[in-house]
Amino acid sequence: MKKIILTAALSVATLGAVQAQKINLGKAVNAVSKGAQALTFSNEDAKKLSKESVDWMDAHNPVADKKSAYTKRLHRLFDKHKNEDGMELNYKVYEVVDINAFACADGSVRVFSxxxxxxxxxxxxxxxxxxxxHVKNEDTKDAIKAAYTRAAVQEAGAAASGVVRKLSETELGEMANAMLDAKHSKKQESQADEYSxxxxxxxxYDVVAVYTAFKKLALLSSGEKQSNFQKMxxxxxxxxxxxxxxxxxxxxxxxxxxxxxxxxxxxxIK
Ligand SMILES: [Zn+2]
Incomplete structure (x- = not known):
């Protein structure tokens, strides 16, 4: 199994960033002199950018196909929750060695094999x-907004524009990476635990599983699988x-x- 791919090829990314910075510098200065506004960021922006990030990750990681035992198991467990609590959810499995799962503002759930x-x-x-x-509580909206801003600033030199612009392929990889790296606050985490x-x-379902799942996560953080687990x-x-x-x-x-x-x-476990 492969490791999850988080960013675009580094050499391309670095070159792209230098180029874009030069080209966009004039624009950025202009916008600043006019008085840069705070970024307007709607729920729709969050959904759109999250979908772009997830599409990028789906394209760059081994997604389990429909016949895979992993896909069948997740389907059996989760298909009935596709319209959970007003959210429209979709799900896929990545066949990777990393131990993780995430969900995004657009309702995409990705579970690692x-x-x-x-x-x-x-x-x-x-x-x-x-x-x-995290999706229901809009923590993922905060995460994608921060990820977008980070990616857009790195490439263009400034996020002076008040509206969300279209990102390049390289920027999409960076945004996806930043989204996966996003840290929620302690409060957001305990609220998500409560939601769970x-x-x-x-x-x-047996609520004791919330306890045993966390116990396993605690064992992982101190055990041999630590490196694959560090991110989570x-x-x-x-x-x-x-x-x-x-x-x-x-x-x-x-x-x-x-x-x-x-x-x-x-x-x-199958
Ligand atoms: Zn969390």
Whole structure:
């Protein structure tokens, strides 16, 4: 399995950036002298740019095909949630060694096969529930706005224009990378955890899976799979504490069942 591709070929990116900077400098200075406005960024902009980022990642990463066991499993678990809570969601699996999952403002959910290998069905639902919580709470809108601004500024020298412009292929790669790298605040994370718990409860799934999923994430952050996992952990720290928060709520709701010691599976879960 490959590693996920995050950015366009570096040499091309660097060259492109230098060129674009020279060309756009005049424009940028003009705009600044007229008084640069804050970037107007609507929900529609967030959706459009997120879709462009995801299209870029889909094109540059090994997407599992319809016959793949991973695709079939995700379909079985998640197809019934395509219209969850007013969101229009679509989903795909990347067959990569990195352990991750993400969701974007346009409703795209991407789950990495190496994460699926480690998580039970309910644990996967808990993790996806967390990710779509970020969409529902518009955290992903903040993330794509920051990612767009970073990519556009790097290439053009300034984001002086008040409106979203079309990005080059190189910029799209950078935006996709920045979007995946986005860090949410602690508050946003605990709200997404809460969303996940409520999602599980609402649909009658075992809420203990929220606890065990976080326990597994905590094991990963200290274990041998650390390198593939660093990216996900850097945006999701304190897994142990978050597991305990889910446990506390489950006890309060009378839904807690002691799961025993949580370990990482030695063979892939199908
Ligand atoms: Zn999160």
């Amino acid at each position: 190496s994460l699926m290998d480690l998580m039970t069905d309910n644990e996967l639902l808990a993790i996806i529930g967390h990710e779509i919580g 718990y409520n999602f599980m409860k609402k649909h009658g 952990m850097s945006s999701h720290p304190d897994s142990d504490k978050r597991a305990e928060a889910a446990k506390k709520r489950a006890i309060k709701d009378g839904l807690w069942k002691e799961p025993g010691e949580v370990t990482l599976p030695t063979t892939p």
